[in-house]
Amino acid sequence: MKPIWYFVGLLLVIMGSIIVLAGVYTVINPPPEQKVLAYLHPDLWWGAVMIIGGLAFLLANRKKTVE
Amino acid sequence: MSTIGLTLADWLIIITYFAFILGLGYYLKRFTKNQEDFFMAGRKNSSWVAGLAFLSANLGALELMGMAGNTYKYGMYVAHFYWVGAIPAMLFLAIYMMPFYYSSRVHSVPGYLKWRFDEKTRVLNAIAFAIMTLLVSGINLYAMALVLHTFLGWNWHVCMWASAATVAIYVSMSGLLSAIFTEIVQFFLIWFGLFLITLLGIVEIGSVREIFARVPQSFSTLWSTSMDASQNGMNITWAGVVLGLGFVLSFGYWTTDFLVVQRAFSAKDMRSARMTPVIASFFKMAVPFLVIIPGLVALILASDPKSGFSLLQDAGHPNYDSTLPLLIARYYPSGLAGLGITALLAGFMAGQAGNVSAFNTVWTYDIYRSIINKNASDESLLWMGRVTTIIGIFLSVGTAYWAKSAPSIMDYMQAIFSWVNAPLFATMLLGMFVWWITPSGAFWGLISGMGSSFALFLAVKFNWLNAQILTLSSPASDMATNFWRAWWAWLICFAVTVLVSFHTKRKPKEELTGLVWGMTDVEKFDSLPWVKRPEFFAVISVIIFIALNIYFW
Numbered sequence A: 001m002k003p004i005w006y007f008v009g010l011l012l013v014i015m016g017s018i019i020v021l022a023g024v025y026t027v028i029n030p031p032p033e034q035k036v037l038a039y040l041h042p043d044l045w046w047g048a049v050m051i052i053g054g055l056a057f058l059l060a061n062r063k064k065t066v067e
Numbered sequence B: 001m002s003t004i005g006l007t008l009a010d011w012l013i014i015i016t017y018f019a020f021i022l023g024l025g026y027y028l029k030r031f032t033k034n035q036e037d038f039f040m041a042g043r044k045n046s047s048w049v050a051g052l053a054f055l056s057a058n059l060g061a062l063e064l065m066g067m068a069g070n071t072y073k074y075g076m077y078v079a080h081f082y083w084v085g086a087i088p089a090m091l092f093l094a095i096y097m098m099p100f101y102y103s104s105r106v107h108s109v110p111g112y113l114k115w116r117f118d119e120k121t122r123v124l125n126a127i128a129f130a131i132m133t134l135l136v137s138g139i140n141l142y143a144m145a146l147v148l149h150t151f152l153g154w155n156w157h158v159c160m161w162a163s164a165a166t167v168a169i170y171v172s173m174s175g176l177l178s179a180i181f182t183e184i185v186q187f188f189l190i191w192f193g194l195f196l197i198t199l200l201g202i203v204e205i206g207s208v209r210e211i212f213a214r215v216p217q218s219f220s221t222l223w224s225t226s227m228d229a230s231q232n233g234m235n236i237t238w239a240g241v242v243l244g245l246g247f248v249l250s251f252g253y254w255t256t257d258f259l260v261v262q263r264a265f266s267a268k269d270m271r272s273a274r275m276t277p278v279i280a281s282f283f284k285m286a287v288p289f290l291v292i293i294p295g296l297v298a299l300i301l302a303s304d305p306k307s308g309f310s311l312l313q314d315a316g317h318p319n320y321d322s323t324l325p326l327l328i329a330r331y332y333p334s335g336l337a338g339l340g341i342t343a344l345l346a347g348f349m350a351g352q353a354g355n356v357s358a359f360n361t362v363w364t365y366d367i368y369r370s371i372i373n374k375n376a377s378d379e380s381l382l383w384m385g386r387v388t389t390i391i392g393i394f395l396s397v398g399t400a401y402w403a404k405s406a407p408s409i410m411d412y413m414q415a416i417f418s419w420v421n422a423p424l425f426a427t428m429l430l431g432m433f434v435w436w437i438t439p440s441g442a443f444w445g446l447i448s449g450m451g452s453s454f455a456l457f458l459a460v461k462f463n464w465l466n467a468q469i470l471t472l473s474s475p476a477s478d479m480a481t482n483f484w485r486a487w488w489a490w491l492i493c494f495a496v497t498v499l500v501s502f503h504t505k506r507k508p509k510e511e512l513t514g515l516v517w518g519m520t521d522v523e524k525f526d527s528l529p530w531v532k533r534p535e536f537f538a539v540i541s542v543i544i545f546i547a548l549n550i551y552f553w
Helices: A004-028 A042-061 B008-029 B035-043 B047-056 B061-081 B087-103 B109-116 B119-152 B156-205 B208-214 B238-256 B258-265 B270-286 B288-302 B320-331 B336-372 B378-405 B407-433 B439-461 B467-471 B478-503 B534-551
Strands: none
Touching (some): A004 A042, A004 B156, A004 B336, A042 B336, B008 B336, B035 B156, B035 B378, B061 B238, B061 B288, B061 B320, B087 B109, B087 B258, B087 B534, B109 B258, B119 B156, B119 B336, B119 B378, B156 B288, B156 B320, B156 B378, B208 B288, B258 B270, B270 B288, B336 B378, B407 B478
């Protein structure tokens, strides 16, 4: 079977992508009520961190199988 | 309060999580062919998989929310739960106890009690554990519904049944394997979902140094205010912390609670099994950075009227558990809010899955096969495991509805552990390290320990006994009473076990091979370089543990 790390990577990439896209949408259409520290755009960079982390797991385990 | 409004992106994150874990359960089903696969995940896991699952089984959302809230209430003293209240016990399990557990190839902790002592001690512990597990699982389910109802405005019944059904589906498909996989997914979701609160909290306040400078001094130290119970928020002395939490409750939980120990049993070999708690110990020491900093940030914000931050109020009292959800609402924009909520959901559901997978194992091996069907076949045990998963979930839902009608049972969570685990630790300690402890000594010691813990709980609750007599200090907080009650229950179990063992029949030494210290050939890993041995990593863990305690003294 595929190792668990492969699935962790897949989930992080999917969720990170949704968060980055939501962040881009928020930049284009700012909501009427901003969150505290919204000017830091944590959704953009945190989503990117998730995608990078997820890709690392995916690539490292894409050909691996475990018992 | 107005509820946290979720956007399309938040919903997409939540739906992705549900679809993902159900898909994972379905994928793993094809690899679950027999009872060993279902109950022990085939005993094929690496130390990293077992180690992260070992930690995650304990890293529930209820604990994270509760500890962030407790930090708001007690300050840095909460770090004791993660450091002195966990690390020594985890390392003791790895180095001294795992050789007996793993080499005996038992399926459960009660299973070990059967080989070391006898059937009646095993059944007594199995029944107590099964009841405790279902209670905790149900309370966990109720707590999840309470959080989702309060902060998101979701319907109670839908929350409870939807999460219970999801857990029932994926655990009944592939048992412990799917529980472990979802626990690891939960581990990453919790770190990615909640660590950002810590970072943004530090940015808002200015720096970590600024955070510690702005809280009362007794809230920023670990030990320096522990000589006098009245000088710290938890109203407890160092003796209560060390004996009650650091020794009895911690060792009782980490070394005997089958929910966590089961993860180590799933490891592929002895070295991996011993490395499981060692790896978990490093991550356990990091958890305070997820809960302590947010708790202190919330405290600072709440004391600053300009921040606009305040905890929810329940009948005029602060609702400390609202700390983390309110910080999510404060900092997280669309998408990230969904991730934060999913992290909490994952914590709740993985906690429930962990309880159910431990329950189905103990029921199937230690009650069903031990009492009801002694000649059960492999297929019959696998079938029973799946059926028990469904029944366990239904019983958890029943307990959740009970908790909903009587919310005060939430207060008993901590007490439940001291009823079951604290005395059991005395039994296991004596059983593993003293060969002449007898089956009758173990049985009556356990009965006395569990009974006295429960009796002391009732005596304090109904004011038959002044809590200060129990805690040997004044004032006596609920937390201090819990710690000290666990200590007395352990001591009573220990004393009764020894006394009864003096006067009852011992097991022949040849029946104790592989079960007791001094009668077991413990694998030394002499062929391995010393940097790959569990002991080496345990020493590093101890050094970090000591450094953290000194730094925050």
